[in-house]
Amino acid sequence: xxxxxxxxxxxxxxxxxxxxxxxxxxxxxxxxxxxxxxxxxxxxxxxxxxxxxxxxxxxxxxxxxxxxxxxxxxxxxxxxxxxxxxxxxxxxxxxxxxxxxxxxxxxxxxxxxxxxxxxxxxxxxxxxxxxxxxxxxxxxxxxxxxxxxxxxxxxxxxxxxxxxxxxxxxxxxxxxxxxxxxxxxxxxxxxxxxxxxxxxxxxxxxxxxxxxxxxxxxxxxxxxxxxxxxxxxxxxxxxxxxxxxxxxxxxxxxxxxxxxxxxxxxxxxxxxxxxxxxxxxxxxxxxxxxxxxxxxxxxxxxxxxxxxxxxxxxxxxxxxxxxxxxxxxxxxxxxxxxxxxxxxxxxxxxxxxxxxxxxxxxxxxxxxxxxxxxxxxxxxxxxxxxxxxxxxxxxxxxxxxxxxxxxxxxxxxxxxx
Numbered sequence: 001x002x003x004x005x006x007x008x009x010x011x012x013x014x015x016x017x018x019x020x021x022x023x024x025x026x027x028x029x030x031x032x033x034x035x036x037x038x039x040x041x042x043x044x045x046x047x048x049x050x051x052x053x054x055x056x057x058x059x060x061x062x063x064x065x066x067x068x069x070x071x072x073x074x075x076x077x078x079x080x081x082x083x084x085x086x087x088x089x090x091x092x093x094x095x096x097x098x099x100x101x102x103x104x105x106x107x108x109x110x111x112x113x114x115x116x117x118x119x120x121x122x123x124x125x126x127x128x129x130x131x132x133x134x135x136x137x138x139x140x141x142x143x144x145x146x147x148x149x150x151x152x153x154x155x156x157x158x159x160x161x162x163x164x165x166x167x168x169x170x171x172x173x174x175x176x177x178x179x180x181x182x183x184x185x186x187x188x189x190x191x192x193x194x195x196x197x198x199x200x201x202x203x204x205x206x207x208x209x210x211x212x213x214x215x216x217x218x219x220x221x222x223x224x225x226x227x228x229x230x231x232x233x234x235x236x237x238x239x240x241x242x243x244x245x246x247x248x249x250x251x252x253x254x255x256x257x258x259x260x261x262x263x264x265x266x267x268x269x270x271x272x273x274x275x276x277x278x279x280x281x282x283x284x285x286x287x288x289x290x291x292x293x294x295x296x297x298x299x300x301x302x303x304x305x306x307x308x309x310x311x312x313x314x315x316x317x318x319x320x321x322x323x324x325x326x327x328x329x330x331x332x333x334x335x336x337x338x339x340x341x342x343x344x345x346x347x348x349x350x351x352x353x354x355x356x357x358x359x360x361x362x363x364x365x366x367x368x369x370x371x372x373x374x375x376x377x378x379x380x381x382x383x384x385x386x387x388x389x390x391x392x393x394x395x396x397x398x399x400x401x402x403x404x405x406x407x408x409x410x411x412x413x414x415x416x417x
Contacts, residue, residue: 001135001136001137001138002031002137002138003126003137003138003139004029004030004031004137004138004139004140005025005028005029005030005139005140005141006022006028006029006030006031006139006140006141006142006143006397007030007031007032007033007127007129007137007138007139007141007142007143008030008031008032008033008143008144008145009032009033009118009121009129009142009143009144009145009146009330009331010032010033010034010144010145010146010147011032011033011034011036011039011106011112011114011145012041012145012146012147013041013060013102013383013386014145014147014369014370014386014389014390015032015143015145015369016032016060016102016105016106016109017060017061017386017387017389017390018030018143018145018369018390018393018394019032019109019111019112020060020061020068020070020105020109020390021061021064021065021068021387021390021391021394021403022111022394024065024394024402024403025394025397025398025402028398029111030111031111031112031113031137031139032109032111032112032113033113033116033118033129033131033136033137034112034113034114034115034116035115035116035117035118036114036115037114037115038114039102039103039106039107039112039114040099040103041098041099041102041103042099042168043099044167044168044169044170044171044172045095045167045168045191045194046095046096046099047170047171047194047195047197047198048198048201049094049197049201049266050094050095050096050194050197050263051090051091051092051093051094051095051260051262051263052092052093052094052095052097052098052383053092053190053219053256053260053382054092054382054383054384055092056072056093056098057072058383058384058385058386059071059072059101059386059387060072060102060105060386060387060390061387062387063385063387063388064387064388064390064391064403064404064405065387065403069108070105070108070109072101075101075104075105078104079104085097091262092260092262113136113137116131116136117131117132118130118131118136118331119131119132119331120331120332120333121142121330121331121332121333121336122333122335122336123335123336123339123360123364126138126139126140126364127139127140127141127142127364140363140364141364141365141366141367141397142365142366142367143366143367143368143369143393144330144366144367144368144369144371145369145370146327146328146329146330146370147327147328147370148325148326148327148328148370148381149325149326149328150166150167150168150321150323150324150325151323151324151325151326152166152321152323153323155291155292155293155294156186156291156293156294156321156323158294159294159295159296159301159319160321161296162296163296163300163301163316163317163318163319164294164296164301164318164319164320164321165318165319165320165321166320166321166322167191167192167194167195167320167321167322170195170198170199170320171198173318174202177204177317177318178317179202179203179204179205180205180206181206181316181317181318182206182207182208182315182316182317183199183204183206183207183208183316183317183318183319183320184207184208184209184210184301184303184314184316184318184319184320185199185207185208185209185210185319185320185322186210186291186303186319186320186321186322186323187210187211187320187321187322187323187324188209188210188211188212188213188216188217188259188287189211189257189258189259189322189324190219190257190258190259190260190263191322192209192211192320192322193216193259193260193263193264193267194263195320195322196209196267196283197263197266197267197270199320200267200270200271200274200282200283201270204282205274205278205282206282207282207283207284208283208284208286208314208316209283209284209285209286210286210289210291210303210305210314211285211286211287211288211289212288212289212290213287213288214287214288215287215288216259216264216285216287217254217258217259218254218258218259218260218261218264219254219255219256219258219259219260219261220254220255220258221255221260221261224412225252225254225255226255227410227412228252228255228377228378228379229255229377229378229379229382229384229385230385230407230410231385231388231405231407232407232408232410233377233414234376234377234379234385234388236414236415237249237375237376237377238352238375238376239415242343242374245374245375246374249373249374249377249378252377252378253378255378256378256379256381256382257378267283271283286305286307286314288307288308289305289306289307289312290305290306291303291304291305292304292305292306294319300315300316300317300318301315301316301317301318301319302314302315302316303316303319327370327371330368339358339359339360340356340357340358340359340366341356341357341358341359347371347374348368348371348372350368350371350372350375350376352375352376353367353392353393353395353396354367354368354369354372354376354389354392354393354396355367355393355396356368365396365397367393367396367397369389369393376389388405391403391405392405
């Protein structure tokens with residue numbers, strides 16, 4: 001067992017970025033404790049042809065340390081693929097490429113302990129990390145970077161099983177599915193769209209796509225929309241009253257929680273090609289459908305939905321439930337959990353530097369990544385500001401400016417000084 005200055009629980013992009021930049025804090029040591037047996041990033045969602053939603057410039061390190069050895073550009077040059085990627089003229093790089101970049105960076109960090117499923121974090125003069133009944137590490141400081149997990153609302157969760165499943169299971173299920181049988185995708189976001197596109201590519205001809213919004217809305221990737229994804233706007237949000245801040249962030253939802261125009265275009269083009277080939281569209285779109293209940297039996301599945309003109313039923317063989325994600329709960333023991341402050345909504349109180357308010361002694365701090373959507377905006381659960389967030393945490397941990405975060409050339413004024 002080793003004692004570290006800081007331990008990050010989880011080795012996804014958030015904590016990988018932190019560990020990469022933590023090298024500038026040497027000789028202090030960080031360790032990442034990861035439950036998976038090796039590097040992986042949403043491996044079950046790496047469907048064929050899917051693209052990233054952010055620029056490759058927004059990697060683990062470059063926006064605070066552009067000369068860092070773990071930049072995406074260094075990865076491309078080192079692997080010998082830089083010219084190939086450049087000449088392919090992608091609008092957005094393949095998600096598989098980004099996943100391989102994360103694997104490449106992980107293999108060079110040397111601070112990740114894989115196959116370490118932390119089931120309890122306690123505090124007694126320092127943080128202790130328990131796995132399988134044993135303490136595997138201790139630290140002065142804790143960073144939670146656990147990511148998210150698929151979610152089904154209670155009215156649909158009961159049918160999960162043979163007939164209904166999450167998108168993460170789609171690739172494994174495909175060999176057992178009959179492309180001629182009716183199948184639904186429930187969920188009008190990016191993951192739902194990618195599931196539809198995958199089914200189209202595999203020859204399915206009776207696909208129903210149901211979404212709650214009035215239409216299958218494209219992501220706002222415009223210049224003013226992207227202004228919400230920069231340090232200057234995150235700083236502005238910290239000065240806004242809590243309720244106003246929550247309303248502002250909710251109003252920005254289509255800048256992140258929507259479908260990339262390229263994915264929508266691919267679906268509509270493939271659907272049209274399918275109509276020419278089969279005489280009818282393989283995908284039928286059902287916008288503004290709220291699936292309120294579902295029933296499974298031995299012969300199939302029935303979805304009950306509310307539409308603008310009343311209730312309707314969809315009889316299917318299977319359904320893919322792309323109904324959202326929720327944060328993974330940190331494995332804090334009850335005593336430690338009691339010492340952490342929550343807001344009126346029961347959510348963690350995340351400060352501007354991503355630290356949590358907790359009743360603990362000086363010299364022992366807790367930080368939470370991917371848990372501050374309504375304090376830091378939609379980018380908190382997005383890859384856009386990874387290095388900025390990591391730099392903010394490191395500067396706060398060491399109470400000095402190890403990294404300078406520069407974002408001063410701003411044409412938008414959210415408030416008048």
